[in-house]
Amino acid sequence: EEAEQKRRLDAAIAAAREEDARRQEREEEMLNDGQDRAREDEGVQLDEDDSQEVSPAECIAEQHIVNAWRRTQEQQVRKELMAQEVEEEGASMSKQMSKQMSMQIDVNISDIQGPLRTIKAERSWLVADIKKILERTEKIHRGRQRLLLGDGDVDDLQPLMNLAHSGPLNFVLVVCMDKHYRIDLFMEAFQVSWRVLQFASASIRANPKIIKLALQKDWHSLAFAAPSLRTDYRMARLAVKRSGLALEVLTPEMRNDRPLVLMAVQQDCKGSSLLDWQCNFFLSLRTTLLCSKYLLLQKLKGDSAIHSARTGKP
Structure with a gap:
């Protein structure tokens, strides 16, 4: 009798846990559906805003605003880094960690002709600090400097500690020509080709109106935007509206955004003719593979909205 009571109690506990798990799953689905609907409503508003034309004159006017914003943002980032440094110093850290935090970073600067110099940088420095030193030593205005790390540009507002994972930093210095630095000359060249x-320069890449115009021409242009714009939802939507394959230039977090993925699949499956079906299928398959593991699982489970977008059937 005692064993039977224990069995019933265990069964009741298991049933309660199962019911609780189902309830949590339902609540999570409701929350996700609510977030998706909010994002879709936001998307409708963004589409209306993005349908407005942007003139070269507006881009030039916007550049002055961007430059002022970046100066303010630089001060803000410095304050945050200083606060973080004070907090870490005040916390009880091991000697090893404390030593690691206080270590300087060797920043090697090269140009097309070879090595220029090595700068001993503090971990709390920004890329802007390296450019300021180069402005003094190489007599190159900070705004004209582009610093390449690997196959991409680094932005003035990026902290060096976020770039230096292990060992020294190796930057390649590129000096911008007038048409890549002066906003009026840049806009003239940009109207010929977005690839300019x-x-x-870093400040022009941070101009949202210029990036918007570039995305209306080609989704690949998002890869050349400043980090703050590469993570901007509006810019991500513009890129995906051009092609679902734009998912490959989005951040992993944005690849987790269901409305964006749904839009990407819809973009790749717009063609309705039988001759285009096979091509569209493989484009959609590539788009699917670009999504995160979570969204892939959702699709494998049979996400009805994505299934409808790909097949045209409910």
């Missing part, structure tokens, strides 16, 4: 963006 990949040679532009």
